[in-house]
Amino acid sequence: MAKNIWVYIDHFKGQAVPASWEAVGVARTLAAELGGGVTAVVFGDGVESLARQAIQFGADDAVLAEDASLADYRAEPYAALLTSLAQEHSPQVVLFPTTARCRDLAAVAAVDLNTGVLVDVTALEVAGGKIVATRPIYAGKLLAKVTCAAEPVLITLRGRAFPKPEADEARSGDIVRVEPVLGEDEIAVKVTGYSEGEGGVSLTDAAVIVSGGRGVSNNPNLQPPDGLSEEEQEIWRAQQGFKLVGELAAILGGAVGASRAAVDAGYIPYAHQVGQTGKVVSPDLYIACGISGAIQHLAGMRTSKVIVAINKDPEAPIFKLARFGVVGDLFDILPPLTEALKERLGK
Amino acid sequence: MLKIVVCVKQVPDTAAQVVVENGQVSWGDAPLVINPWDEFAVEAALQMAQEHGGTVTALSLGKEGETEALKHALAMGCKEAVLVSDPALASLDNVAAARVLAAAIQNIGDVDVVFFGRQAVDSDTGMLPAQVARVLGWPALTQSASVTVLDDGGVQVERDLGEGRQQVTAPLPAVISVTKDIGEPRYPSFMGIRKAARAQIPVWGLAELGLEAPAVVVSWPELMNPPKREVTTEMIEGDSPQEIAEKLADKLLAEKVL
Numbered sequence: 001m002a003k004n005i006w007v008y009i010d011h012f013k014g015q016a017v018p019a020s021w022e023a024v025g026v027a028r029t030l031a032a033e034l035g036g037g038v039t040a041v042v043f044g045d046g047v048e049s050l051a052r053q054a055i056q057f058g059a060d061d062a063v064l065a066e067d068a069s070l071a072d073y074r075a076e077p078y079a080a081l082l083t084s085l086a087q088e089h090s091p092q093v094v095l096f097p098t099t100a101r102c103r104d105l106a107a108v109a110a111v112d113l114n115t116g117v118l119v120d121v122t123a124l125e126v127a128g129g130k131i132v133a134t135r136p137i138y139a140g141k142l143l144a145k146v147t148c149a150a151e152p153v154l155i156t157l158r159g160r161a162f163p164k165p166e167a168d169e170a171r172s173g174d175i176v177r178v179e180p181v182l183g184e185d186e187i188a189v190k191v192t193g194y195s196e197g198e199g200g201v202s203l204t205d206a207a208v209i210v211s212g213g214r215g216v217s218n219n220p221n222l223q224p225p226d227g228l229s230e231e232e233q234e235i236w237r238a239q240q241g242f243k244l245v246g247e248l249a250a251i252l253g254g255a256v257g258a259s260r261a262a263v264d265a266g267y268i269p270y271a272h273q274v275g276q277t278g279k280v281v282s283p284d285l286y287i288a289c290g291i292s293g294a295i296q297h298l299a300g301m302r303t304s305k306v307i308v309a310i311n312k313d314p315e316a317p318i319f320k321l322a323r324f325g326v327v328g329d330l331f332d333i334l335p336p337l338t339e340a341l342k343e344r345l346g347k
Numbered sequence: 348m349l350k351i352v353v354c355v356k357q358v359p360d361t362a363a364q365v366v367v368e369n370g371q372v373s374w375g376d377a378p379l380v381i382n383p384w385d386e387f388a389v390e391a392a393l394q395m396a397q398e399h400g401g402t403v404t405a406l407s408l409g410k411e412g413e414t415e416a417l418k419h420a421l422a423m424g425c426k427e428a429v430l431v432s433d434p435a436l437a438s439l440d441n442v443a444a445a446r447v448l449a450a451a452i453q454n455i456g457d458v459d460v461v462f463f464g465r466q467a468v469d470s471d472t473g474m475l476p477a478q479v480a481r482v483l484g485w486p487a488l489t490q491s492a493s494v495t496v497l498d499d500g501g502v503q504v505e506r507d508l509g510e511g512r513q514q515v516t517a518p519l520p521a522v523i524s525v526t527k528d529i530g531e532p533r534y535p536s537f538m539g540i541r542k543a544a545r546a547q548i549p550v551w552g553l554a555e556l557g558l559e560a561p562a563v564v565v566s567w568p569e570l571m572n573p574p575k576r577e578v579t580t581e582m583i584e585g586d587s588p589q590e591i592a593e594k595l596a597d598k599l600l601a602e603k604v605l
């Protein structure tokens with residue numbers, strides 16, 4: 001067991017993040033180029049099915065640790081276990097999806113293993129037996145090639161940057177069970193609770209994103225209920241605007257994004273912010289409604305495949321990046337657009 | 348009295364057009380500023396010091412004279428600032444930088460909490476908080492949206508993990524990285540700005556830290572400008588919103604992105 005190329009399967013309460021499977025696909029490609037095989041690494045509680053799925057997606061075998069102390073992600077028990085496994089088996093490479101958890105885990109493992117992490121990688125090549133990764137820096141304003149001279153090379157892969165492999169239900173492989181290395185009494189950090197995020201599609205995994213900016217509150221024709229302060233009236237208007245944005249997103253099975261101006265004005269929570277200090281996204285379709293296209297916003301969505309801009313101002317910089325542009329009021333355009341797409345998509 | 352440290356980095360303004368020229372990163376004449384995430388870290392540190400009694404020291408690792416971030420932190424209200432700088436530390440990777448920052452934190456001595464920003468907007472890695480914690484052997488509470496000091500001397504934070512928020516507790520000393528939800532960073536006061544302008548910021552090199560230059564394993568053989576986005580923008584026009592919407596819907600289906 002334990003091949004030279006490892007993939008860490010990140011999950012949230014037993015549900016794998018899609019980029020974990022993309023990472024399995026990348027691991028297969030690396031195995032073809034470097035020689036060797038792919039081992040999936042799965043930690044959690046009640047997560048055996050993830051080990052099986054990883055094999056179906058292309059891993060040759062899996063290492064599985066299931067324990068109550070691993071039920072929720074925590075850096076201490078997860079990193080201690082990953083490090084001890086890596087010390088025992090000396091993999092060449094460990095791949096992770098780029099998630100909040102994996103940034104943490106890879107960071108700590110790199111310290112313990114005296115190696116480095118290539119973070120949020122969007123392309124990989126093997127040149128002369130060495131892995132050369134490409135990653136965006138300055139929020140995608142530049143690209144850098146990066147290499148790591150020590151082993152294992154730890155690499156986190158950006159979601160949606162690599163294709164998701166097809167699962168093959170006939171594939172099988174060994175699942176080797178391992179025990180955690182830290183007991184609960186040796187772990188300083190205790191999980192005391194959980195609050196669910198808002199439901200819906202996660203921005204970084206979404207194939208379609210419809211985003212709203214400051215323009216979503218700009219509809220003087222809407223009459224807010226009596227008794228609201230000026231600020232409350234603005235937020236009320238913005239909620240009507242975001243409702244239209246949300247309806248379009250829902251029809252397209254997409255997620256709702258926002259500019260920082262919309263977030264700062266209190267129209268929508270920060271979790272929706274796209275841009276240099278928000279989320280960097282790369283959907284197939286990005287529809288920007290009432291967003292001017294400041295450089296910090298563009299940094300977060302410029303690699304989207306098709307960009308559509310709906311804006312009243314024909315001079316808005318967002319149009320320079322857009323495949324399709326509509327100069328108009330989003331309150332006029334969005335309702336018939338949602339209707340037209342609903343009809344065409346048979347929803 | 349809590350002894351609090353906040354780690355801050357000097358970066359080019361986010362409005363800068365960053366390009367590669369002759370293999371070097373250039374941001375033209377854009378100003379250098381405190382990493383925007385680190386303003387939230389300074390805010391969190393100052394709040395904790397105000398509520399529970401304590402002092403905040405801002406710490407930055409950078410080249411000679413890279414004191415913009417430290418001055419901003421002082422202007423916001425930090426009591427002291429330290430720049431770690433040494434010609435032997437010109438190009439570090441994350442783990443190496445973490446070892447140096449950890450040594451500086453040990454050199455400050457008796458530290459209870461170290462705050463970090465979520466991520467540096469130039470290198471975009473978000474690795475240092477967890478790594479510094481690991482080198483120090485302290486718990487790392489990364490991506491914290493709120494921080495509460497508990498009566499037993501520990502801390503409770505709410506970590507934003509994307510899908511939801513995980514509430515965790517840990518004993519001090521600990522490392523905490525914060526997100527925007529911690530609260531709007533305060534503006535520097537007039538007095539703060541004056542104090543920052545006059546401050547003599549001590550510089551610690553490897554000798555002061557009693558450290559040898561740590562090994563660097565990650566290298567950046569090539570920097571590139573991203574491929575130009577080749578788009579021909581097609582403006583959709585029509586006599587009514589309905590007509591525009593119908594046309595746009597057809598175009599989107601034809602692009603095969605739905």
Ligand SMILES: Cc1cc2nc3c(=O)[nH]c(=O)nc-3n(C[C@H](O)[C@H](O)[C@H](O)COP(=O)(O)OP(=O)(O)OC[C@H]3O[C@@H](n4cnc5c(N)ncnc54)[C@H](O)[C@@H]3O)c2cc1C
Binds near residue numbers: 278279
């Ligand atoms: C350190 C720093 C970090 C930042 N990070 C980010 C980031 O991560 N993400 C981000 O987005 N920004 C970020 N910004 C902010 C950025 O500079 C812009 O201020 C912000 O993106 C503007 O948002 P906006 O386009 O919604 O608002 P505005 O620039 O005000 O644009 C509103 C647009 O809506 C249009 N409009 C108005 N009414 C309508 C209507 N009824 N129908 C159609 N169009 C209408 C207007 O023509 C205008 O173009 C950052 C700034 C700084 C300093």
Ligand SMILES: Nc1ncnc2c1ncn2[C@@H]1O[C@H](COP(=O)(O)O)[C@@H](O)[C@H]1O
Binds near residue numbers: 354357467470476
């Ligand atoms: N050179 C530096 N000096 C001090 N703190 C830093 C430095 N680089 C990064 N940090 C801190 O570490 C956080 C995460 O940075 P990074 O891991 O580089 O993305 C930042 O928000 C800062 O708080």
